[in-house]
Amino acid sequence: MTQVFKFGGASIQDAAAIRRLGELLARFRVRPLVVVVSAMGKTTNALEALLAAARDGEADDYRDRLESLRREHLATVEALFGANAGPVAERVEALITELDRRHRRHAGRERPFHYDQTVCFGELLSTTIVSAWLNEVGMATEWLDARELVATDDCHQAANVDWAATAERVRGLDSDDGRIRVTQGFVGGTAEGVSTTLGREGSDFSAAILAHCLDAEEVTIWKDVPGLFNADPRRFDNAVQLERISYDEAIELAWHGAKVIHPKTLRPLQRKAIPLTVRSFQDLEAPPSTIGRDTRFDTRTPSLMLREAQTLLEIRPRDFAFMDEPRQHDILGRLVEAGLHAGLIDSGAMRLSLCLDGHPERLEPLVASLCDDFAVERHDNLALLTVRHGNEALLSALSSGRDSLAERRNADTAQRLFPGDQCQGTWHIPY
Numbered sequence: 001m002t003q004v005f006k007f008g009g010a011s012i013q014d015a016a017a018i019r020r021l022g023e024l025l026a027r028f029r030v031r032p033l034v035v036v037v038s039a040m041g042k043t044t045n046a047l048e049a050l051l052a053a054a055r056d057g058e059a060d061d062y063r064d065r066l067e068s069l070r071r072e073h074l075a076t077v078e079a080l081f082g083a084n085a086g087p088v089a090e091r092v093e094a095l096i097t098e099l100d101r102r103h104r105r106h107a108g109r110e111r112p113f114h115y116d117q118t119v120c121f122g123e124l125l126s127t128t129i130v131s132a133w134l135n136e137v138g139m140a141t142e143w144l145d146a147r148e149l150v151a152t153d154d155c156h157q158a159a160n161v162d163w164a165a166t167a168e169r170v171r172g173l174d175s176d177d178g179r180i181r182v183t184q185g186f187v188g189g190t191a192e193g194v195s196t197t198l199g200r201e202g203s204d205f206s207a208a209i210l211a212h213c214l215d216a217e218e219v220t221i222w223k224d225v226p227g228l229f230n231a232d233p234r235r236f237d238n239a240v241q242l243e244r245i246s247y248d249e250a251i252e253l254a255w256h257g258a259k260v261i262h263p264k265t266l267r268p269l270q271r272k273a274i275p276l277t278v279r280s281f282q283d284l285e286a287p288p289s290t291i292g293r294d295t296r297f298d299t300r301t302p303s304l305m306l307r308e309a310q311t312l313l314e315i316r317p318r319d320f321a322f323m324d325e326p327r328q329h330d331i332l333g334r335l336v337e338a339g340l341h342a343g344l345i346d347s348g349a350m351r352l353s354l355c356l357d358g359h360p361e362r363l364e365p366l367v368a369s370l371c372d373d374f375a376v377e378r379h380d381n382l383a384l385l386t387v388r389h390g391n392e393a394l395l396s397a398l399s400s401g402r403d404s405l406a407e408r409r410n411a412d413t414a415q416r417l418f419p420g421d422q423c424q425g426t427w428h429i430p431y
């Protein structure tokens with residue numbers, strides 16, 4: 001049965017990292033194997049900046065940004081292939097030329113469409129280099145265009161997967177001819193062949209889509225951490241690794257902001273009971289985390305998620321009305337239209353409170369529209385802490401010295417919203 005490996009930007013950020021990836025794949029010789037790869041390092045951010053320069057900026061800025069993307073990818077190719085760099089460098093040059101051509105061709109189209117036609121080049125470039133490098137070190141590969149594999153609708157920047165069409169398109173990819181199949185994460189394509197993307201950080205989801213459609217045996221996502229922790233180890237100095245948790249629990253953690261796994265990744269795997277392993281590409285001996293059906297370990301350790309740069313909107317009717325269902329329906333409808341997610345929703349007789357990611361492009365039009373019809377009080381720069389399976393003592397120790405601006409609680413989840421400036425720096429979990 002097929003295995004799916006996914007490598008994120010950090011694991012292929014430069015020539016040294018791509019070499020290590022080759023060594024890793026030489027060691028884990030599973031077949032059939034599909035390898036899903038993100039864009040190198042921070043290339044997607046660079047492509048977003050390139051798009052902004054093309055649409056709203058100076059022509060020189062666009063030129064400089066395109067040139068540095070070209071230079072960085074070519075430098076990696078030269079560092080890897082040395083005297084043999086020619087053919088791969090030519091392919092990289094061709095992709096950069098195509099990127100430039102598409103930018104110009106689509107400059108007049110709506111932004112989300114233009115975004116997808118250009119930002120997908122990060123993954124097209126990285127997979128071209130990675131696939132060629134694996135060949136160079138003796139592994140046969142087949143480079144596959146994810147736009148022809150992952151079938152989606154045309155909801156640009158957040159495309160919805162057509163599962164039946166994708167299953168049809170990937171048929172045969174699980175045949176064992178010894179070759180590693182290398183494809184792009186994050187990227188899909190419509191029935192008409194138009195490029196789409198699945199949302200930022202969507203490569204984990206791509207791996208799950210392919211695994212689901214191929215009835216894979218297992219998905220492994222290789223990270224710069226040994227596995228899934230009960231809090232972000234970069235922010236919480238005594239976070240502990242969760243070696244085994246269930247799909248449901250992992251979905252809750254991802255949904256509430258554990259940035260290690262894209263929230264959409266787990267459902268397609270759960271449906272087919274395909275285990276997900278999260279492990280380190282830096283320390284191959286480190287015990288990984290496994291997400292599967294077993295629920296026995298879910299409540300043993302409290303988990304903490306911190307979402308920063310949040311905005312709280314307290315929305316009240318202007319007249320004598322209550323915040324009744326029709327008004328809530330109206331407000332939540334506008335939220336959906338703005339493409340925003342509320343990490344916390346709380347209501348009272350005359351108030352609806354929403355805690356939103358402070359995503360300015362989407363938030364400002366929403367606030368403007370709400371202000372037309374409601375009294376809106378706004379608080380910016382907040383931090384939303386979510387605790388799963390925490391007891392009262394833990395919650396009050398975490399809240400000590402911090403002002404709670406809103407909260408919500410049910411049997412296993414507690415959320416509190418604090419001023420962002422009270423949440424900076426490294427946290428210590430008072431177990």
Ligand code: ADP
Nearest residue numbers: 008009010225227228229231232234258259260
């Ligand atoms: P990718 O290379 O796949 O893009 P990410 O950078 O998105 O990987 O995810 C890895 C990072 O996720 C880690 O460096 C870590 O700081 C962060 N992270 C956040 N929450 C958690 C958690 N609960 N467990 C492990 N890592 C976490």
Ligand code: ASP
Nearest residue numbers: 038044186200201202203
């Ligand atoms: N390259 C995309 C991003 O940076 C997708 C991913 O890395 O998962 O968002």
Ligand code: MG
Nearest residue numbers: 008009038201
């Ligand atoms: Mg990432």
